Amino acid sequence: MRKLVKLSVVATLAVIFIFGLIELFYRQTYSVSLKGELIGYTNDKVSLQKRINDYIKSGDGKNVAFVEIADLPTYASCMLKKDVETNDDEIFEKVVSTGTAYSKYYSITDNNEEKAYLTSFADAENAVNQLKEKDSANSSTLGIVEKYGVAKKDEESESDELKILNNDNPVEMSSIDDSVTKLYVKKEAPKITKKTASSSVYKNIGTKIISSESSVATNIGITLIRPVSGTISSRFGYRSRDNHKGLDIAAPKGTAIKAAAAGTVTFSGSGAPYSGYGNIVVIQSTGAVSIRYAHCSELYVRSGQSVAQGQVIAAVGSTGISTGNHLHFEIRYNGTAVDPQNYVYN
Numbered sequence: 090m091r092k093l094v095k096l097s098v099v100a101t102l103a104v105i106f107i108f109g110l111i112e113l114f115y116r117q118t119y120s121v122s123l124k125g126e127l128i129g130y131t132n133d134k135v136s137l138q139k140r141i142n143d144y145i146k147s148g149d150g151k152n153v154a155f156v157e158i159a160d161l162p163t164y165a166s167c168m169l170k171k172d173v174e175t176n177d178d179e180i181f182e183k184v185v186s187t188g189t190a191y192s193k194y195y196s197i198t199d200n201n202e203e204k205a206y207l208t209s210f211a212d213a214e215n216a217v218n219q220l221k222e223k224d225s226a227n228s229s230t231l232g233i234v235e236k237y238g239v240a241k242k243d244e245e246s247e248s249d250e251l252k253i254l255n256n257d258n259p260v261e262m263s264s265i266d267d268s269v270t271k272l273y274v275k276k277e278a279p280k281i282t283k284k285t286a287s288s289s290v291y292k293n294i295g296t297k298i299i300s301s302e303s304s305v306a307t308n309i310g311i312t313l314i315r316p317v318s319g320t321i322s323s324r325f326g327y328r329s330r331d332n333h334k335g336l337d338i339a340a341p342k343g344t345a346i347k348a349a350a351a352g353t354v355t356f357s358g359s360g361a362p363y364s365g366y367g368n369i370v371v372i373q374s375t376g377a378v379s380i381r382y383a384h385c386s387e388l389y390v391r392s393g394q395s396v397a398q399g400q401v402i403a404a405v406g407s408t409g410i411s412t413g414n415h416l417h418f419e420i421r422y423n424g425t426a427v428d429p430q431n432y433v434y435n
């Protein structure tokens with residue numbers, strides 16, 4: 090009996106000694122992988138992921154509207170030798186370098202035709218106001234449209250200025266003065282009755298027009314119903330800091346989401362190209378209109394499926410970059426986000 094006690098004391102001491110040794114040379118940490126490849130170690134995966142999420146939300150430049158990242162890192166807990174260093178900064182850079190940053194820019198339109206591109210809303214507004222002051226013949230048909238383009242650092246230029254690409258073509262930016270010169274149309278003397286270029290000449294390319302005084306909604310050609318009933322928690326914002334491209338409707342987790350319009354499901358799932366949206370359903374309603382239902386807890390439809398207006402397609406959740414249960418309802422008209430409240434919840 091005494092022998093047995095002695096033995097168990099020795100065994101316990103040995104275990105304590107071994108754990109002590111491990112403690113001395115190893116520490117608990119996380120290995121970080123991207124697309125299955127180990128890219129480093131972090132002691133604080135929560136802070137690192139938050140930094141990545143913040144970057145996706147608003148980028149790092151003042152003109153970056155949002156960032157799409159194809160692959161997010163995965164974390165696994167591991168014991169690491171104490172002398173191996175963590176590399177949060179390097180991991181962050183690596184993840185960010187796989188993303189695409191989109192910049193905002195603004196087009197001055199005349200009868201919905203894009204005439205000049207400027208880098209800030211204030212500049213575009215300034216040019217439009219100057220044209221109105223000069224009593225330009227097109228004063229009443231001018232508008233400002235917000236656009237998004239891929240933002241790239243200009244390698245040939247010394248400056249930090251971002252080059253904006255639209256379908257791989259660089260968009261040429263105009264100054265305020267250039268825009269005024271380009272858009273100014275002299276009013277014809279009243280005695281001349283010859284017909285001048287009228288609105289019917291221009292095709293309606295259908296982007297939402299915003300001007301300094303009024304917001305004119307584009308006719309998107311279909312009627313929508315409310316996808317969920319709930320409280321509007323965040324509106325579509327052209328000028329808000331993080332430029333919200335949809336309408337957020339708060340509702341309890343599991344609330345049925347109905348298709349606002351009939352159409353064909355083009356995406357149902359999560360991840361690229363809809364990183365940050367969590368579980369998302371995208372429905373193409375017409376050639377021009379595509380509607381996104383994001384942050385869902387459940388998805389009930391699959392890609393390729395036809396859905397009727399009012400059909401339950403998903404359930405409200407808080408997946409992706411989201412702080413609470415809500416539906417992010419986003420309408421794209423010819424690729425450009427338009428204010429859902431021009432069509433429903435108004």
Ligand SMILES: [Zn+2]
Nearest residue numbers: 335336337417
């Ligand atoms: Zn939202």
